[in-house]
Amino acid sequence: MAETAVKEKESVFQFGKKERKLLTDPLNDNNPITVQVLGICSALAVTSLVYPSLVMAIAVIFVTAFSSLFTSLLRNYIPKSVRMIVQLVIIASLVTVVELTLKYLNYPVYKQLSVYIGLIITNCIVMGRLEAFSMANKPWRSFLDGVGNGLGYGVILVAVGVVRELFGKGSLFAGSPIELKIIGPTADYLVNTTDSMLFGWYANNNLMVLPASAMFIIGIMIWIQRSYNTKLVDVS
Amino acid sequence: MEFLNTFLKAAFIENLVLAYFLGMCSYLAVSKSVQTAFGLGLAVIFVLGITMPINWLISEYLLSESGLLGVDLTFLRFILFIAVIASMVQLVEMVVEKYSPSLYSALGIFLPLITVNCAILGGSLFMVSREYNLSNAVAFGLGGGFGWFLAIIAIAAIREKIRYSNVPPALRGLGMAFILTGLMGIAFMSLMGIDPAAFTTNG
Numbered sequence: 001m002a003e004t005a006v007k008e009k010e011s012v013f014q015f016g017k018k019e020r021k022l023l024t025d026p027l028n029d030n031n032p033i034t035v036q037v038l039g040i041c042s043a044l045a046v047t048s049l050v051y052p053s054l055v056m057a058i059a060v061i062f063v064t065a066f067s068s069l070f071t072s073l074l075r076n077y078i079p080k081s082v083r084m085i086v087q088l089v090i091i092a093s094l095v096t097v098v099e100l101t102l103k104y105l106n107y108p109v110y111k112q113l114s115v116y117i118g119l120i121i122t123n124c125i126v127m128g129r130l131e132a133f134s135m136a137n138k139p140w141r142s143f144l145d146g147v148g149n150g151l152g153y154g155v156i157l158v159a160v161g162v163v164r165e166l167f168g169k170g171s172l173f174a175g176s177p178i179e180l181k182i183i184g185p186t187a188d189y190l191v192n193t194t195d196s197m198l199f200g201w202y203a204n205n206n207l208m209v210l211p212a213s214a215m216f217i218i219g220i221m222i223w224i225q226r227s228y229n230t231k232l233v234d235v236s
Numbered sequence: 237m238e239f240l241n242t243f244l245k246a247a248f249i250e251n252l253v254l255a256y257f258l259g260m261c262s263y264l265a266v267s268k269s270v271q272t273a274f275g276l277g278l279a280v281i282f283v284l285g286i287t288m289p290i291n292w293l294i295s296e297y298l299l300s301e302s303g304l305l306g307v308d309l310t311f312l313r314f315i316l317f318i319a320v321i322a323s324m325v326q327l328v329e330m331v332v333e334k335y336s337p338s339l340y341s342a343l344g345i346f347l348p349l350i351t352v353n354c355a356i357l358g359g360s361l362f363m364v365s366r367e368y369n370l371s372n373a374v375a376f377g378l379g380g381g382f383g384w385f386l387a388i389i390a391i392a393a394i395r396e397k398i399r400y401s402n403v404p405p406a407l408r409g410l411g412m413a414f415i416l417t418g419l420m421g422i423a424f425m426s427l428m429g430i431d432p433a434a435f436t437t438n439g
Contacts, residue, residue: 034410037264037265037410038261039261040257040260040261040264044257044260045257084348085322088318088319088322088351089315092314092315092318093315095314096311096314096315099314100311114365115358115361115362115365118313118314118357118361119258119354119357119358119361121314121352121357122318122351122353122357122358123352124261124349124352127352210421210422210425211254211255211256211421212254212417212418212419212421212422212425214257215415215417215418215421216414216415216418218414219407219412219414219415219418220411220415222406222407222410222411222414223406223407223411224406226406226407226411227406230406233408
């Protein structure tokens with residue numbers, strides 16, 4: 001009797017090949033942004049700097065992970081006809097938690113992200129994963145799936161942020177404690193040299209600050225990814 | 237005059253899709269043919285036009301401290317806004333199903349997905365953060381919806397044509413749609429005489 005109880009407990013939190021796949025699949029083959037085209041809405045406008053993108057990515061990972069967990073825990077008690085409303089209430093409550101926490105911890109970033117924190121609610125990844133995965137799977141696996149999809153989203157977000165900030169402003173992590181000025185005339189690259197010999201000629205590219213550039217960068221990312229991962233190519 | 241001003245600003249200068257990336261999911265997924273894009277665009281105008289004043293009344297008279305209840309309930313904003321939007325979308329869905337079954341079947345899954353169309357919730361949140369009054373809120377809703385409508389029609393028309401072009405295989409479909417949207421964003425920007433500060437969230 002005691003033995004079976006222990007066995008069951010182990011099987012709840014096991015981390016095998018399948019579980020690892022839940023985490024890594026959304027990073028490439030099933031990336032929420034470049035493959036599933038979900039959650040672009042609240043993503044692109046925050047990526048002009050790396051630091052807000054990073055905060056946004058963490059917020060989304062938190063929301064996808066815990067909304068998946070709670071939905072999965074409640075999945076047998078949610079009537080099918082009102083499931084959308086129940087899911088939205090779960091997501092909205094978690095997003096409210098995130099919003100208030102961020103407001104308390106880091107007000108400048110909260111101001112920068114403005115409405116986009118609230119828009120995590122309508123981020124299609126969250127709803128999409130709840131509908132497609134959590135409603136039919138056990139809590140632990142749903143949690144991992146949520147983390148994986150949040151990560152897949154976050155990776156793209158931060159990558160776009162890096163490109164846009166580096167070429168648009170010449171810096172990285174502006175606004176955070178570890179702000180680095182990397183390229184451009186006043187770059188202090190690692191050591192505080194006022195004139196970087198390497199990239200002193202670089203003039204900031206203002207196109208990268210504009211929202212349109214995020215579209216180009218993601219378009220090019222999709223291009224690169226699909227060149228290597230040919231099974232993703234759109235045949236229609 | 238202020239009404240018209242807000243309307244034009246929301247429709248062209250601060251276009252929800254091209255300047256704020258709101259409603260991108262359905263914008264990319266439903267823009268393969270002009271006909272369905274047209275239907276979805278109309279539905280978005282309608283839902284935005286209705287939810288905006290309702291959410292304005294809720295946030296002004298129910299949630300704010302100077303409202304009817306006299307308690308600061310702004311932390312309930314997300315939940316109440318999304319509930320209003322979900323019920324309005326349900327209403328639109330029933331109307332479309334009754335009066336235009338062909339459009340209903342063409343829109344398919346994307347009609348209920350207007351609920352999670354960021355443009356709708358984003359519009360309401362912008363309305364709160366910019367402290368619009370009621371007439372401005374209506375103008376912003378209709379203008380924003382109209383701008384969204386224009387953007388999705390434009391991209392659908394381009395995508396219908398580009399199907400016959402020789403695009404690199406890896407860029408076909410989605411990748412091209414992203415790049416086209418970027419180009420359209422730049423084109424729309426000329427409407428205001430390029431002022432990047434007004435376009436970026438960090439400006």
